[in-house]
Amino acid sequence: MTKHLKTALNRIRRSPYQAIAAISIMTMTLFLAGALFLLSAGSQAVLNYFETRPQINAFFKVDYVPPQSEIDRIHSELDATGLVKSFHFVSKDEALTIYKDLNKSDPLLLDAVTASMLPASVEVSAYQPNDLSVLADKLKTEPNIDDVRYAQDILGALTKWTNSVRVVGLTLVGTNILITFLIILLIIGVKVAGRREEIVVLQLVGATRSYISAPFIYEGVLYGLLGGFIAWGIMYLILLYSMPFLVTFLAGIPILPPPILFMLEVLGGEMLLGALVGGMGGLMATKRYLKT
Amino acid sequence: MVSAHTLTKKFGDLIAVNGVSFSIDPGEFVFLTGHSGSGKTTLLRLILRELRPDTGKLTVDGKDTSQLKVKDLPAFRRAIGPVFQDYKLLLDRNIWENVALPLEVRGVKPADIHSAVRMALDLVGLAKKIDMFPGQLSGGELQRVAIARAIVGKPKLILADEPTGNLDPKTAKDIAKLLKDLHSELKTTVIMATHNAEIVDQFTLRVITLDSGKLINDTPKGKYDQAS
Numbered sequence: 001m002t003k004h005l006k007t008a009l010n011r012i013r014r015s016p017y018q019a020i021a022a023i024s025i026m027t028m029t030l031f032l033a034g035a036l037f038l039l040s041a042g043s044q045a046v047l048n049y050f051e052t053r054p055q056i057n058a059f060f061k062v063d064y065v066p067p068q069s070e071i072d073r074i075h076s077e078l079d080a081t082g083l084v085k086s087f088h089f090v091s092k093d094e095a096l097t098i099y100k101d102l103n104k105s106d107p108l109l110l111d112a113v114t115a116s117m118l119p120a121s122v123e124v125s126a127y128q129p130n131d132l133s134v135l136a137d138k139l140k141t142e143p144n145i146d147d148v149r150y151a152q153d154i155l156g157a158l159t160k161w162t163n164s165v166r167v168v169g170l171t172l173v174g175t176n177i178l179i180t181f182l183i184i185l186l187i188i189g190v191k192v193a194g195r196r197e198e199i200v201v202l203q204l205v206g207a208t209r210s211y212i213s214a215p216f217i218y219e220g221v222l223y224g225l226l227g228g229f230i231a232w233g234i235m236y237l238i239l240l241y242s243m244p245f246l247v248t249f250l251a252g253i254p255i256l257p258p259p260i261l262f263m264l265e266v267l268g269g270e271m272l273l274g275a276l277v278g279g280m281g282g283l284m285a286t287k288r289y290l291k292t
Numbered sequence: 293m294v295s296a297h298t299l300t301k302k303f304g305d306l307i308a309v310n311g312v313s314f315s316i317d318p319g320e321f322v323f324l325t326g327h328s329g330s331g332k333t334t335l336l337r338l339i340l341r342e343l344r345p346d347t348g349k350l351t352v353d354g355k356d357t358s359q360l361k362v363k364d365l366p367a368f369r370r371a372i373g374p375v376f377q378d379y380k381l382l383l384d385r386n387i388w389e390n391v392a393l394p395l396e397v398r399g400v401k402p403a404d405i406h407s408a409v410r411m412a413l414d415l416v417g418l419a420k421k422i423d424m425f426p427g428q429l430s431g432g433e434l435q436r437v438a439i440a441r442a443i444v445g446k447p448k449l450i451l452a453d454e455p456t457g458n459l460d461p462k463t464a465k466d467i468a469k470l471l472k473d474l475h476s477e478l479k480t481t482v483i484m485a486t487h488n489a490e491i492v493d494q495f496t497l498r499v500i501t502l503d504s505g506k507l508i509n510d511t512p513k514g515k516y517d518q519a520s
Contacts (some may be wrong), residue, residue, distance in 0.1 A: 003396075074293065087386070125450070197380070198382055200380070200395070201380050201382060202380075202397060203365070203366075203369070204340065204342075204369060204374050204380070205370075205374075205393055205394040205441070205445075206366045206367070206368075206369040206370035206394060206397055206398065206445075207366060207397035208361075208366045209363075213398050288451060
């Protein structure tokens with residue numbers, strides 16, 4: 001194995017321009033794959049975030065303080081649908097606490113507001129985003145409930161966006177992987193053709209197919225590993241650079257910064273994908289010369 | 293060691309080997325003669341299983357070459373040491389590495405490769421040139437390297453295809469003598485294809501003569517057949 005690896009490294013060193021071309025195309029494709037994967041994973045994380053938040057806020061009339069019996073009745077009626085994941089009553093005092101917490105940096109706003117000015121509410125979350133409208137409709141029929149808000153629209157748009165990212169991403173990445181595979185096949189194919197005399201000699205002295213193919217496969221794998229690493233590095237740098245903007249853009253949705261372990265998994269995935277594409281290219285390039 | 297029965301090989305309309313039958317015992321030294329295009333190289337390529345016969349049967353070291361699958365070829369070829377007119381040495385490897393090649397592809401341990409290569413290069417008289425590259429050697433020396441590569445794996449059969457074809461008369465005689473000496477020392481079967489009458493007549497050994505693909509003469513202690 002070490003011998004074949006050394007041979008592959010020597011061949012890469014002896015044809016630097018071919019190596020640069022191979023690593024560049026591999027880097028481009030793996031960068032695209034990684035970026036689209038991160039975009040897709042990020043969208044999914046945002047979607048998950050919204051799905052796990054209380055999605056419906058139903059506000060009672062401002063001047064109305066609901067008795068416990070009414071809250072229990074609403075709770076049990078919603079529970080009876082079997083769609084409710086959680087139910088939480090927010091009293092006027094609790095609403096004031098939340099308000100104070102949100103506006104603690106602005107004393108003027110704090111002084112002007114009292115508990116009586118804020119409505120009591122219920123926060124309801126569902127197991128499935130699609131069930132929100134059923135629960136919202138039910139809450140709207142309550143005579144003392146003034147306003148019902150839920151994130152159905154956001155979730156619908158986000159789901160569409162995530163699905164689109166996946167479809168477009170898979171198509172783009174699939175096409176690029178195919179192009180990269182063909183270019184690696186071409187680059188290593190040229191090298192194989194340049195060494196066909198050597199291959200003939202190796203065959204005549206009893207070398208197995210795997211012995212002859214191994215350095216070319218290793219070469220493809222090395223292109224893939226290097227391309228994967230460089231693509232990941234560029235992607236991570238861009239992500240770190242864009243972090244302040246993204247954190248502001250996502251307005252408190254806690255998905256950034258991505259965990260280091262997750263990014264290391266992305267690195268592993270990129271290098272594995274690169275190694276597979278490169279290795280397959282090397283294998284296919286030698287195959288046609290090893291038929292006899 | 294090698295047995296051919298009504299062996300035929302065609303390339304399109306050209307019949308390169310035409311119904312050839314012969315048998316070579318282990319340890320024999322056989323000259324395969326005939327003019328250019330008589331079918332000598334095709335016959336050697338059939339024995340090395342670079343080609344498959346169209347009809348007939350060819351058995352080498354007990355194996356029917358027609359029945360060999362691609363995956364069987366490496367093991368089959370390890371029993372044969374080929375020597376070519378154009379040497380077929382790897383120009384980017386030094387003499388040591390060229391000779392070590394058949395053992396490396398078999399995964400032999402480095403220590404064993406070391407002793408075997410040293411012995412093979414001693415036998416061909418090139419022990420002092422191990423670090424040199426093919427581009428630095430003369431034609432005779434290159435053929436000696438090729439012979440060392442052929443014998444290093446202790447093959448049962450050496451196939452030499454016009455090994456003296458690119459050499460001057462004196463060097464050609466030296467190479468032929470080297471092959472004969474190695475045959476005597478190693479007891480390996482040797483088939484040497486040549487159209488050099490002087491070399492064939494230098495020894496009194498079995499001569500198989502081909503003409504237009506047909507075997508026209510098979511003499512146990514023969515001379516070069518000028519008629520061919």
